Amino acid sequence: MTLFLQQLSNGTVLGALYGLIALGYTMVYGIISLINFAHGEIFMIGGFAGLTMYKYVLPDSFQRKAAIALPLVLIFGMLCSIIVALLVERFAYRPLRAAPRLAPLITAIGVSIALQELIRLNYPGAKAPVPFPRLISRGAIHPGGITIAYVSIFIVVVAIALMVLLQGFISGSRTGRAMRATAQDPDTARLMGIDTDRIIVTTFVIGAALAAVAGVMQGMRVGTVDHLMGFTAGVKAFTAAVLGGIGNIQGAVLGGFVLGIVESMATNYMPHGSAYKDVWAFVVLIMVLVFRPNGLLGERVASRS
């Protein structure tokens, strides 16, 4: 039982990170029906930007004070990710908005590779994984015999807070309503006086900010960042988004947690354990898609082709 709870907690942390990244995929897909394959790299850049802030900008005296260092690292990570996402949207996706769907998809893959190589070639020491500061003390709590590190609690709390905030923003605010309108029908939304370009930009900004937070937290948890971290995490998060129903905000969060927990449990209870954990994660995806082709919570957006 202890072991089960331990794996549940491991999976929850993993799921929180997947969920945060998945939100970016699902929101962009909801608005412009684009699978933004460069989103994983936005996550990676968030991690590297956070590291830059810590290593090259913060003075030594601040590095040890988590209360000062942590917010600065997070904010700088978000800022850089947002800037990169905006540039990508403006110069890679917007010119292709009227093009057939395949064109922006291929562009997204190209952008993804370009960003990876940009970091690999230019960031000092990025040819190998770069050590990332821990930022939070390494202690842990032990409820019921299991071990939950402080950093894990931090990740889950921050992720859930951001998810709740996002939900409130989308369902409550004017911009949120405009986003939902654009997702339903961009042409009609424009006729109603909504600046759809602005809405699309807002979507990219929110997605990038969430991914950057995930990138920094991934670095804190794992202890390194590397130029390929966005690829694996991106594939997993995309899977989570599809699992929950792509285009659906709650679906992305649910999909993230399901995927994380399945991976954790598979490590423990399935033959060949951790070597096959990804296999079981994808088996679950396939099973869900067989019985619920639109994902667990269903695709929210009416299909437009």
Next chain:
Amino acid sequence: MLDRRILRAVAPVAIICLGLSACGSKKKESGSGKGGTTVKIAFIAPLSGSLTALGVGMKNSVKLAIDQANTKGTVKGFTIELDAQDDTGKADVGGQVAAKVASDAAVAGVVGTLNSSVALQAAPILDKQHIVMISPANTAIGLTGRDKIDAQVRPYANYFRVATTDDIQGPFAANYVSKDLHLTKVAVIHDKKAYGQGLAAAFTKQFEANGGKVVSQETVNPGDKDFSSVLSKIKPTGPELIYYGGEYPEMSLLSSQAKPLGLKIPLMGGDGVYDPTYITVAKDAAEGDLATSVGAATEKLDSAKQFVTDYAAAKFADPYSAYGAQAYDAANVIINAMAKALKGKKTLDAAGRQAIIDEVQKTDFSGVTGKVAFDKFGDTTTKLLTVYKVTSGKWNPEKSGEFS
């Protein structure tokens, strides 16, 4: 247009000519020192690129051995000269320089290479010309044909090495864990790659033979970042140490993630984790972690004292590095074999080269790194290894010994 085309064609030729003439003039100078026919000992290792430090240390050590032999007149009637070639640590370049060396009739033997992958290219080329090749550093077992369990056939009759091989590391580590640390319960993890899996299997076999118990066996994927699940699974089985077959990118993360989970036990790996990066990534979690590597820390060996003094006296610009002592031994093996094989001869011919190979096979002397002798596969009979431990943020030699 035409001018530029000609220039383009001529420029590389001119550069090559310049390079060749530079080499040529240098050879003449050094050859005119002592009497007798000049023969060469070629040296192949990285002299540029990320492994330069290792290669230069080896080159200097070979130079030291050759200079000493010339001064003493070990090989009567011959003057030995060093022909150092840069393989840049790349297999294809290694093949090219090996071909260059093989075409030189004055070459009596080769010391090299540093990388096993490069040796795989160089050894067959040199074998065709019956040029003996002794590596100070190759550890891949396939090079001497012992990787095939059913039919072990030695692929290259000219290939020898003074370095211990990878397959001894696992059992050596197992003996250290059960006999020096007196631990009986161990968890074994590997990354499913040939190196990691082999290491883990060899460790497990020896550890169980010693009466130890492997309480948990797990595999991970190379490239994984998150090991909390697999570590959580291992924890309730109560291991006293985790043995990892694999390389440092994964093991450093295993170490840094194990300790917050309450697994406050040392991790141990092979030479694939014996790297400073391991400590920069795992930080203070790495304290107490262990790794085995082939050979011994030269400054700790009694037999190496004379070498260390001589090397310092020769005033080389760079230190002898991790494989300097092995390179010095390898050069001396060739020199001693030449002394016997070329006795009474005036020139080096094909029969002379074969005789050198035969004499190398019969080698038996005590060198800087210990006893130097070869088995029928060309592997060293001295299985010298070292356990390193992370203390105060550095890998420090904990115990050197021979595996028996």
